[in-house]
Amino acid sequence: MAGSLKDQTCIVGIGESKYSRGTPFSDLELGLQASMSAIEDAGLKPRDIDAIVIPGGFGTTAGDYAACFGIEDLRFTASLEEMGGAMTVCAVETAAMALVSGVANYVLIPFVARWYSGMKAREGTSNEASRIPAAIAVRDFYMPYGMGAPPQYYSWMCQRHMLEFGTTHEHLGTIAVTMRRHAQLHPNAVMRDRPMSLDDYMNSRWVTYPYHLLDCCLETDGAAAVIVTTPERARDLKARPVYVAGIASGHPYPAHEIPNRRDMFTIGLTHAAPRAFAMAGVTPQDLDFAEIYDCFTFQTLQQIEEMGLCKRGEGGPFVMGGRIEVGGEMPINTHGGLLSQAHVCAMNHIVEAVCQLRHDADLRQVKDAQLGAVCAWGGHGHGSIAVLRR
Amino acid sequence: MASDASAYGKPLPLMRGYTKEFYDFCKKRELRFQRCSQCGAWRHTPRPMCGECQSLQWKWEKVAGKGKVYTWTVTFQPLYPQFKAEVPYAGVIVELDEGPRMVSWVTGIDPMQLKADMPVEVWFDDVTPEVTIPKFRPVAC
Numbered sequence: 001m002a003g004s005l006k007d008q009t010c011i012v013g014i015g016e017s018k019y020s021r022g023t024p025f026s027d028l029e030l031g032l033q034a035s036m037s038a039i040e041d042a043g044l045k046p047r048d049i050d051a052i053v054i055p056g057g058f059g060t061t062a063g064d065y066a067a068c069f070g071i072e073d074l075r076f077t078a079s080l081e082e083m084g085g086a087m088t089v090c091a092v093e094t095a096a097m098a099l100v101s102g103v104a105n106y107v108l109i110p111f112v113a114r115w116y117s118g119m120k121a122r123e124g125t126s127n128e129a130s131r132i133p134a135a136i137a138v139r140d141f142y143m144p145y146g147m148g149a150p151p152q153y154y155s156w157m158c159q160r161h162m163l164e165f166g167t168t169h170e171h172l173g174t175i176a177v178t179m180r181r182h183a184q185l186h187p188n189a190v191m192r193d194r195p196m197s198l199d200d201y202m203n204s205r206w207v208t209y210p211y212h213l214l215d216c217c218l219e220t221d222g223a224a225a226v227i228v229t230t231p232e233r234a235r236d237l238k239a240r241p242v243y244v245a246g247i248a249s250g251h252p253y254p255a256h257e258i259p260n261r262r263d264m265f266t267i268g269l270t271h272a273a274p275r276a277f278a279m280a281g282v283t284p285q286d287l288d289f290a291e292i293y294d295c296f297t298f299q300t301l302q303q304i305e306e307m308g309l310c311k312r313g314e315g316g317p318f319v320m321g322g323r324i325e326v327g328g329e330m331p332i333n334t335h336g337g338l339l340s341q342a343h344v345c346a347m348n349h350i351v352e353a354v355c356q357l358r359h360d361a362d363l364r365q366v367k368d369a370q371l372g373a374v375c376a377w378g379g380h381g382h383g384s385i386a387v388l389r390r
Numbered sequence: 391m392a393s394d395a396s397a398y399g400k401p402l403p404l405m406r407g408y409t410k411e412f413y414d415f416c417k418k419r420e421l422r423f424q425r426c427s428q429c430g431a432w433r434h435t436p437r438p439m440c441g442e443c444q445s446l447q448w449k450w451e452k453v454a455g456k457g458k459v460y461t462w463t464v465t466f467q468p469l470y471p472q473f474k475a476e477v478p479y480a481g482v483i484v485e486l487d488e489g490p491r492m493v494s495w496v497t498g499i500d501p502m503q504l505k506a507d508m509p510v511e512v513w514f515d516d517v518t519p520e521v522t523i524p525k526f527r528p529v530a531c
Contacts, residue, residue: 139403
């Protein structure tokens with residue numbers, strides 16, 4: 001396929017800081033910890049990096065990393081604020097484009113998040129200076145009604161899904177409980193050793209109905225990083241390469257205005273997923289697992305539908321009966337996700353997918369995993385998806 | 391009605407451009423949305439060009455102020471301290487009979503009693519001397 005990014009790049013290094021609530025480290029220190037870990041994992045030297053894609057968000061810049069790593073000739077940088085949280089997987093797409101076009105050879109993607117000790121998402125969403133793209137509409141037309149926090153405007157979609165398709169809290173709770181169960185198997189999960197039952201979920205307080213506290217992701221501090229290069233260069237490196245078989249991004253319409261969309265379920269992923277699967281030459285049903293941006297339980301269910309694991313409206317029944325657990329037919333968020341591992345905008349989902357495809361996931365390992373997908377969500381429904389293969 | 395903006399103490403729209411025009415109509419008890427002069431499509435929140443036909447010609451067209459509940463969320467946790475006294479409150483998406491949808495409150499009802507397609511009508515709350523916020527209330531069917 002002309003212009004296709006299919007199998008032309010691979011992820012060769014992964015790194016994560018410790019995930020925690022509160023940290024003694026600065027943004028850059030966290031970012032350097034994750035980046036150095038990814039560089040060492042790849043078997044590279046810091047100066048080998050010649051491009052840095054900063055997905056966006058918190059306080060680090062490409063120049064900060066280049067200065068620390070002694071990169072005197074950084075060839076390419078990009079930032080993807082428009083994507084919101086979907087910036088992370090989109091950064092892999094950007095890296096792939098830079099690599100395939102010959103602009104760069106080794107792309108570092110570092111991402112830092114301080115959702116616990118820094119500014120809360122709900123404090124930035126209506127602040128024009130935050131550069132969060134929908135901020136002006138939220139400030140002028142939602143915030144006069146006290147509606148500016150992600151669980152508020154996302155739960156409009158959840159409520160509408162419940163009305164149209166009969167989705168229940170048991171469906172949503174099953175997602176939350178499964179993520180928590182997976183977090184018990186991960187040494188770097190914030191909710192490890194804090195197991196949770198469906199009753200715990202049902203009895204947790206309402207944040208904003210239909211969302212309980214336990215429908216909502218964690219607010220944590222931490223960083224994760226990956227390194228992307230070409231298959232030719234990957235051959236000389238230490239780690240088994242994980243191929244980017246298909247990758248795409250997409251946007252809802254209108255992007256910054258959930259209420260006036262024709263329907264509330266068509267999101268960026270609805271457009272992006274068919275592109276990514278067509279590029280990879282596989283179907284959603286071919287996947288061995290999926291790592292999905294679980295900012296809230298319903299957004300996980302919505303992406304399960306819109307990426308094509310099941311039809312729209314069937315996500316509730318789909319998640320039941322152990323299907324999405326490790327050992328089930330379609331394990332989802334094998335690391336615990338944003339709900340129970342940590343919130344680094346799905347950089348942790350990319351890292352986990354690479355672990356799975358290297359067969360390095362220990363107790364969480366999906367047996368003989370060959371093909372996985374990572375979906376990221378951002379803003380008011382931007383989406384990006386990577387189909388990765390061993 | 392609060393005597394001034396500081397006594398009101400809640401977030402207000404930034405009164406400039408299209409936003410100011412929208413809320414200035416509310417002050418006159420008129421709910422108006424942008425409507426394309428070429429193809430007739432309504433749009434909200436405001437923008438300069440019609441997404442359907444790319445016309446730059448449009449008018450602030452008045453709606454009757456009647457609509458129905460499309461979806462909602464009931465906020466129990468005071469995510470914003472300015473609204474601590476209001477919890478639980480519902481952020482409701484109201485679909486106007488003419489088509490456009492907007493975020494608002496439906497007052498005069500327990501928020502947990504909201505129902506899909508519940509008929510509502512607009513009323514105007516002069517929250518400060520400068521700013522009037524459109525809100526809705528149930529109408530008997």
